[in-house]
Amino acid sequence: MEYKLADRMGRINPSMTLAIDAKAKEMIKSGIDVVGFGAGEPDFDTPDHIKQAAVDALSSGFTKYTPVAGIVELRRAITHKFERDNHVSYAPEQIVVSCGGKHTCFNIIQVLCQQGDEVIISSPYWVSYPEMVKLANAEPVFVETDESTGFKMTPDQLRQTITARTRLVILNSPSNPTGAVYTPSELQALADVCLEKGVYILSDEIYEHLIYGDACHRSPASFGPEYKAITIIAHGFAKAWSMTGWRLGFCAAPLPIAKAITTLQSHSTSNPVSFAQKGGVAALEGPQDHLLEWRAAFQKRRDYALERLQAMPGVICCQPEGAFYLFPNISGTGLDSIQFCELLLEEQKVAVVPGIAFGSDANVRISYATDMSTIEKGLDRMDAFCRSHA
DSSP: OOOOOOGGGGSOOOOHHHHHHHHHHHHHHTTOOOEEOOOOSOSSOOOHHHHHHHHHHHHTTOOSOOOTTOOHHHHHHHHHHIIIIIOOOOOGGGEEEESSHHHHHHHHHHHHOOTTOEEEEEESOOTHHHHHHHHTTOEEEEEEOOGGGTTOOOHHHHHHHOOTTEEEEEEESSOTTTOOOOOHHHHHHHHHHHHHHTOEEEEEOTTTTOBOTTOOOOOGGGGOHHHHTTEEEEEESTTTTTOGGGOOEEEEOOHHHHHHHHHHHHTTTOSOOHHHHHHHHHHHHSOOHHHHHHHHHHHHHHHHHHHHHHTSTTOBOOOOOBTTEEOOBOGGGTOOHHHHHHHHHHHHOEEOEEGGGGTOTTBEEEEOOSOHHHHHHHHHHHHHHHHHTO
16 A cells, blocks of 8 residues: 655755664664764763652642643753853743653744745754754754854854745854754854844753853844844753753743744643643752763763774864764765765674765764763774774
């Protein structure tokens, strides 16, 4: 029997990052010694006080439906977070809690974009942005960046790309996959263009707390009321609190947009998991000591991996300032990103993600969200691979 799928399914591609991670895990299950650098999740456990809050919620019977946009206690905790960390004020009604950061981005794009609209995305980009735009029947428009610009879009590039059809610009700082972090002045210059042209900003800030050295995170919404009026912040608990499986994300938006997202969510997932929301409250209002420890560990791993990669023949790598990814350029090996990843997995049993999934066939993405011994072993193998193909 031939099954007829909706036309929209022919416009999108599966997540290559999840596919690579799944393949590596299957190989490991079958007894193969694979080093996996594909997954975008911290190797640290969720802090105990967060887990205990969810356990307590379950024990007390907090297992029923909640308001679609999330419990008021959590939305208030999120407003406190924005005041404390970003110096921007929101009412609880402007916060919508969703089933993960990915769901949050999906909701925002669905309520803002439609057929005929264009959405500007800086390339390299997180794999799901273009597919979400396509699912809204809008068109992704890419602004190319590379190592020469630190993987950052310039105001001139943005201004030249905006058309009468441009509805939204997606900014992701710190960036997945490059780890690039816009300085406050660089970010405001981009926001100025959006303000001038009357274009919304989707600011994906999920890696906000994972920055290193002198890098500084700012939200476009913090530059003033006029910037806040065009900015929708997407955020979540997955990265800074290692809650990837909890599926808990949130956005902050102008009230009409927040209401529209709530309406959309009421007909899709309804509310996020009840007891997970209690964990979210504990994450935001409890101790944050783990972040100092995690950032120090991530920076140590980054520095080691960066030095190793820069010494490999055919490889060039910029220093990332945030998140937990390296995005080395492997074009000097003579291989494209898919060839490189397939051969590396076949010959050395190391899984990395092809850069073509993020819009750059000259690069691959390596996650250093794993322990040092694994990083050392994987990079030893990758070094041997690069030398054999030099």
